[in-house]
Amino acid sequence: MNNIVFLILRRIRAPLIAVIISFGIAVLGLTLMPGIEVEGEIFYLSLFQAFYIISYTATTIGFGEVPHEFSTTQRLWMTFSIYLTVISWFYAIGNIIALFQDVSLNIAITTSRFTKTVKRLRDPFYIICGYGETGSLLVNSLDRMHIRVVVIEILQDRINDLELEDYQYDIPALCADAQLSDVLIKAGIRHSMCAGIAALTNNDHANLAVAIAAKIISPSLMVLGRAENADTAANMESFKTDHIINPYTLFGDHLAMQVHALGIYLLHEWLTGIPGQSLLSPDCPPIGKWVVCGYGRFGKSVVNSLQREDFTITIIEANPELTGCEECIIGNGTESKTLEEADIKNALGIVAGTDNDVNNLSIVITAREMNPELFVVIRKNKRYNDILFDHYKANITMQPSNIIAHECLAHMISPLLAGFLSLVRIQTNVWANQLISRLVDTIGEQVPETWTIIIDDFQAPAVITLLSQGVTVTLDNLARDPSNRDTKLELIPLMLIRDGIPLLLPACDFHIKNHDQILFCGRMNARKTFSIVLGNYNVLSYIISGEVIADGLVWRWLNKKFRRKAGTLP
Amino acid sequence: MNLEKVVFGFFIVLALTLNFGFVIGDIDNPAHHHPYELYAAIIVNLIATVLKFGDRTQIGAVHLSTSLVADLQLIMAAILYAAVGDTPAELIMINHVVSLAGGALLANIVSVILLIAETLSLRR
Numbered sequence: 001m002n003n004i005v006f007l008i009l010r011r012i013r014a015p016l017i018a019v020i021i022s023f024g025i026a027v028l029g030l031t032l033m034p035g036i037e038v039e040g041e042i043f044y045l046s047l048f049q050a051f052y053i054i055s056y057t058a059t060t061i062g063f064g065e066v067p068h069e070f071s072t073t074q075r076l077w078m079t080f081s082i083y084l085t086v087i088s089w090f091y092a093i094g095n096i097i098a099l100f101q102d103v104s105l106n107i108a109i110t111t112s113r114f115t116k117t118v119k120r121l122r123d124p125f126y127i128i129c130g131y132g133e134t135g136s137l138l139v140n141s142l143d144r145m146h147i148r149v150v151v152i153e154i155l156q157d158r159i160n161d162l163e164l165e166d167y168q169y170d171i172p173a174l175c176a177d178a179q180l181s182d183v184l185i186k187a188g189i190r191h192s193m194c195a196g197i198a199a200l201t202n203n204d205h206a207n208l209a210v211a212i213a214a215k216i217i218s219p220s221l222m223v224l225g226r227a228e229n230a231d232t233a234a235n236m237e238s239f240k241t242d243h244i245i246n247p248y249t250l251f252g253d254h255l256a257m258q259v260h261a262l263g264i265y266l267l268h269e270w271l272t273g274i275p276g277q278s279l280l281s282p283d284c285p286p287i288g289k290w291v292v293c294g295y296g297r298f299g300k301s302v303v304n305s306l307q308r309e310d311f312t313i314t315i316i317e318a319n320p321e322l323t324g325c326e327e328c329i330i331g332n333g334t335e336s337k338t339l340e341e342a343d344i345k346n347a348l349g350i351v352a353g354t355d356n357d358v359n360n361l362s363i364v365i366t367a368r369e370m371n372p373e374l375f376v377v378i379r380k381n382k383r384y385n386d387i388l389f390d391h392y393k394a395n396i397t398m399q400p401s402n403i404i405a406h407e408c409l410a411h412m413i414s415p416l417l418a419g420f421l422s423l424v425r426i427q428t429n430v431w432a433n434q435l436i437s438r439l440v441d442t443i444g445e446q447v448p449e450t451w452t453i454i455i456d457d458f459q460a461p462a463v464i465t466l467l468s469q470g471v472t473v474t475l476d477n478l479a480r481d482p483s484n485r486d487t488k489l490e491l492i493p494l495m496l497i498r499d500g501i502p503l504l505l506p507a508c509d510f511h512i513k514n515h516d517q518i519l520f521c522g523r524m525n526a527r528k529t530f531s532i533v534l535g536n537y538n539v540l541s542y543i544i545s546g547e548v549i550a551d552g553l554v555w556r557w558l559n560k561k562f563r564r565k566a567g568t569l570p
Numbered sequence: 571m572n573l574e575k576v577v578f579g580f581f582i583v584l585a586l587t588l589n590f591g592f593v594i595g596d597i598d599n600p601a602h603h604h605p606y607e608l609y610a611a612i613i614v615n616l617i618a619t620v621l622k623f624g625d626r627t628q629i630g631a632v633h634l635s636t637s638l639v640a641d642l643q644l645i646m647a648a649i650l651y652a653a654v655g656d657t658p659a660e661l662i663m664i665n666h667v668v669s670l671a672g673g674a675l676l677a678n679i680v681s682v683i684l685l686i687a688e689t690l691s692l693r694r
Binding site for chain 1: 605606609613616617620621623624626648651652655656
């Protein structure tokens with residue numbers, strides 16, 4: 001803020017001096033000009049009267065000639081003064097107005113406002129670098145999940161988009177290059193409440209720069225880096241970026257998961273989804289002979305994953321030397337001849353994975369004409385083609401922005417969730433299916449909220465008090481409705497961590513201890529009620545014992561008396 | 571020689587001398603205190619203030635604040651003078667006008683001392 005004041009002061013120096021000097025001359029001259037004769041004496045204007053007259057003349061208000069009519073000499077001087085003061089006055093006004101439209105001043109003002117807002121944040125927040133397709137999706141989800149974010153974006157247009165968006169929280173956004181470390185510092189990378197930073201720009205190099213800067217400035221911060229090239233990913237790995245997100249590898253993994261464990265895949269998608277969205281049940285790709293068009297970053301990852309699942313794959317690639325493809329049919333895949341060569345009629349599925357949306361659509365349309373039973377996986381590159389892809393109902397559409405956003409959410413919602421999901425991956429499909437049906441029974445088919453609590457004085461004071469009184473508190477106790485203990489809340493404990501050891505799906509009668517970390521998922525209402533159970537001693541003891549504790553001292557004393565009489569208390 | 575420094579020093583010293591010229595004389599005698607001198611002092615003081623804008627150093631900030639004090643007192647004096655000028659009250663009120671201007675004089679003296687201190691510390 002200080003800088004801005006100095007900038008303004010420095011700029012308006014010349015116009016102000018011009019105004020002062022011109023006023024000085026005009027006022028002085030006017031007092032020296034002899035006026036008309038009043039009561040036999042020549043009337044001179046006093047300094048104050050002259051200042052008054054010049055003031056209203058310079059500002060072009062013009063009250064006329066006061067207190068008496070002017071003499072010719074005074075009028076001569078006024079004519080001169082008008083030109084002198086009006087011009088200098090307008091010069092000053094113009095300068096000051098221009099100053100407020102000045103680009104550099106505006107940038108200075110928005111930057112200082114942004115820095116202040118970030119400094120004032122009192123909740124944990126994430127820094128998102130890049131508000132493109134991925135960034136906007138992620139910001140939207142985090143905002144719905146009541147997680148605060150700060151955005152850095154290099155294009156002003158996108159910042160304008162963000163400002164027009166209807167978010168429940170105020171999202172501080174700065175139009176700047178995230179590669180500059182002072183921008184990161186302004187965005188709060190050193191802030192004590194900063195929970196992590198996600199470098200999600202569409203430029204791998206910029207993401208790398210952000211990740212390095214973040215790791216150097218505050219090494220303990222969680223850094224998520226988007227890397228589409230293997231080199232960048234390796235580079236990020238070398239300085240221990242916490243999570244490296246490569247949309248192509250991720251899609252390959254997800255596709256493989258869809259093939260061999262649909263339940264696990266579904267669970268993954270569901271828990272990292274945007275709350276409120278409903279769950280779609282995806283198709284399971286058939287195992288057998290497949291055709292992959294395009295052997296770029298996407299194609300390679302898909303081929304790798306599918307080969308792991310014992311698929312037979314024919315590759316069609318237009319430029320085999322560039323992509324390092326050894327065994328392939330040369331061509332685009334858009335012509336029926338190439339597809340025939342790849343024996344599309346006997347194939348079970350096709351992957352259209354070139355970096356051109358029109359080509360991809362053309363490939364799958366031609367292929368489906370030749371073999372209507374084909375299972376279609378299509379890569380979508382640009383968001384503005386959304387409508388085309390929606391109309392063409394492919395079995396699986398790969399959207400890099402969605403995949404990245406889901407992956408970021410898994411890490412950002414709660415560190416426990418990422419741990420849970422990695423444990424889920426080594427479970428059987430049957431286990432996952434059972435969990436899903438249990439989730440659907442309790443929560444419904446909407447994407448649930450996921451949250452973590454730590455049993456301590458801050459988050460669960462009621463539990464701590466009861467535990468210290470020697471009362472056993474079970475998980476089931478926490479998941480009951482405060483207004484009626486027979487009703488269960490719509491939530492499910494997913495994982496409990498005690499002394500660093502995770503326990504998947506803890507049983508209802510599990511006894512809670514101090515410092516336990518528990519991952520829950522459930523409806524939003526349940527989450528709100530749940531915090532009451534944790535925080536209110538009376539509510540929790542009602543749920544456990546079924547007796548309502550009197551709030552006031554008098555009632556408590558009366559209760560005691562009454563019970564002693566009845567002989568229930570010694 | 572730096573033209574900026576010349577102009578800066580000129581206005582600061584001129585502000586002091588004009589202010590002094592107005593204040594000197596019997597405090598209760600309007601004949602010893604000419605309104606034009608007060609007027610000139612105000613104009614020069616205002617210019618000196620604007621010249622001090624935008625200096626980020628510590629001494630620059632103190633310069634600006636002394637100037638603002640002088641401006642404030644001189645303008646108060648001028649308003650008072652404009653109100654009582656050419657009225658019978660002038661004889662009584664003139665010493666208030668002069669004492670206000672005298673306060674501004676002190677601020678201007680501090681300003682000049684700062685100027686000297688700054689010049690000496692440069693040693694060029």
